[in-house]
Amino acid sequence: MAEKDIQYYETQEDKTKWQSTKEFIWNPRTRQFCGRTGISWAKIIIFYIIYYACLVAFWTVMLLVFYVTVDSNHPKWKLDSSKIGSSPGVSYRPSPPEKNVDSTLIWFRRGNASESKYWSDSLKDFLEPYQVEEGLKECDFGSTRKPEESCRFNLNSIDNSCSSSQNFGYDMGHPCVLIKLNRIFDWEPKPYDSDSIPQNMPENLKNDYNSSYVYISCEGENPADKSNIGPISYYPSQGIPNYYFPFTNQPNYLTPFVFVHFQNPTISVLINIECKAWAANIKYNKKERLGSVHFELLVD
Structure with a gap:
């Protein structure tokens, strides 16, 4: 292989912990916040809003069914x-x-x-x-x-x-x-x-x-x-x-x-x-x- 075909890559200097932390919080090159882009954060937030809304709705319905079928003054099963x-x-x-x-x-x-x-x-x-x-x-x-x-x-x-x-x-x-x-x-x-x-x-x-x-x-x-x-x-x-x-x-x-x-x-x-x-x-x-x-x- 000819010498002119050899590519040399520079290795980045080791970053300090503080530099790595700052880059994790906000990476200006990739425009990522805490490892995610704005679109990625929007998707995951929307997903969990829908997920927990469904959970709340499910347990609310279960509680309503429970209170409808149970008398607070008289037990359903007796003696x-x-x-x-x-x-x-x-x-x-x-x-x-x-x-x-x-x-x-x-x-x-x-x-x-x-x-x-x-x-x-x-x-x-x-x-x-x-x-x-x-x-x-x-x-x-x-x-x-x-x-x-x-x-x-x-x-x-x-x-x-x-x-x-x-x-x-x-x-x-x-x-x-x-x-x-x-x-x-x-x-x-x-x-x-x-x-x-x-x-x-x-x-x-x-x-x-x-x-x-x-x-x-x-x-x-x-x-x-x-x-x-x-x-x-x-x-x-x-x-x-x-x-x-x-x-x-x-x-x-x-x-x-x-x-x-x-x-x-x-x-x-x-x-x-x-x-x-x-x-x-x-x-x-x-x-x-x-x-x-x-x-x-x-x-x-």
Whole structure:
């Protein structure tokens, strides 16, 4: 090859980082901004405007369909057709502190105001909505209520031993524990027939059974627990009147409950307690905790 046919190319000097950055931001030779020409930027901007507009339109339509098919006041699936089912759970208050969220132990020392304060304050907070009386109906077995009305739960009918003025007995070591049924929309208790009363129902409930109530009973789980639990009282009564049901998301609805008063539990002994709810349509399974609730009580 002749020397005159050889072409020599000059290599550009290495650019500094700052020069490369400036050229990336704006390249005067190619008239590119951040690696794209004006036409390229216009195309990509128009594409994403159309893309996100379609996404917004799609999800807007989906939300509209959702709100059209769902009633904000009534669930679409209820009782047996729902995941919750038709057998209400049982729960208790006061609950242990959040730091012990997995615990079911109520533990305090008699006469220790700082320890008993948590438990009594927890009950006071739970009962605060029950102080409101406006918009509530005075219900009894001789009257009927409209579906949109809520019954008043009268705290004055509860014995003074389980009152806030006595700190619910925690100061004296005779604690009160609140037992309630969890809300299930449209659920109503079904009474036992005379031939279907469970054999394991406490004798006092069998003898005085009234089909107008859902009954609550608490006892020690094991023989040692039964001997250590001591005498128990229930306030305002051992049964929850049926006129509080069903719950249909009515305004100001107050969940009815029973206060269980442990009058003299054995000191410094851990007591395993199980509380059950009694109605023909409340399923009971100890292993799965259906129809009952378990907690431990330790008074030092």
